[in-house]
Amino acid sequence: MQESKHGQEFNHDDFAHKYDADVLNEKDPIRTGYQQMMDNLKSFATGSKRILDLGCGTGNSILCLPKDASITGVDVSKKMMERAKVKTEDFKDVQFVQSDILNCFDQLDGKFDLIISTYVIHHLEADEKALLFERCKNQLTEKGKIFFGDLMFLNLDYEKSMHEKYPRLIPCFEEEFFWDAKNEMQAMENIGLAPELESISDLSHVIKIQV
């Protein structure tokens, strides 16, 4: 399996020491809604037993999952996952895999009843996102669920309006690959998934898939 084009570029090793403080800055439009996203994930994940967290970072998303679940966290950053390990010590069964999220799948054993990813997939280009959706679908149990929370534009007009509202963020918009939710949801529908969109803030949105 091929890894994503920008996985190493977006490896957060150098941010690990300040990431958890950074995400608390609700005044930054990139961070607005972060905690709300986590709360939303917590209620969605209730009752799940075998969970895959793609791009688990310092483990904030894992902390929203049931403590008795069997959880696999994947991240390209060793330093982010070192923090996650410490924060999740009282969880029953958490394993960490250092890998690109696009090519982690042949290192995984069996299927998951929940696959989650928060604030990671905007590091993948559009064709890589589509490939990831397909790989997630293949790794899900029959009644499995998906939670993708990330930085998204809803469509091209929305993207334009965000450029006008946040000119300071244009370099960031141009460097990363924020979702075009309309396109990405179409890619999911093309492979038989039924995505539902919820907005949390101007830039943070969630796509949920449940059977």
Ligand SMILES: C[S@@+](CC[C@H](N)C(=O)[O-])C[C@H]1O[C@@H](n2cnc3c(N)ncnc32)[C@H](O)[C@@H]1O
């Ligand atoms: C913004 S942080 C999000 C972390 C966590 N999910 C959260 O919500 O706080 C992005 C994480 O994705 C990881 N990452 C970026 N691109 C990746 C890739 N292609 N494969 C695996 N991990 C990746 C980074 O190392 C970082 O830990």
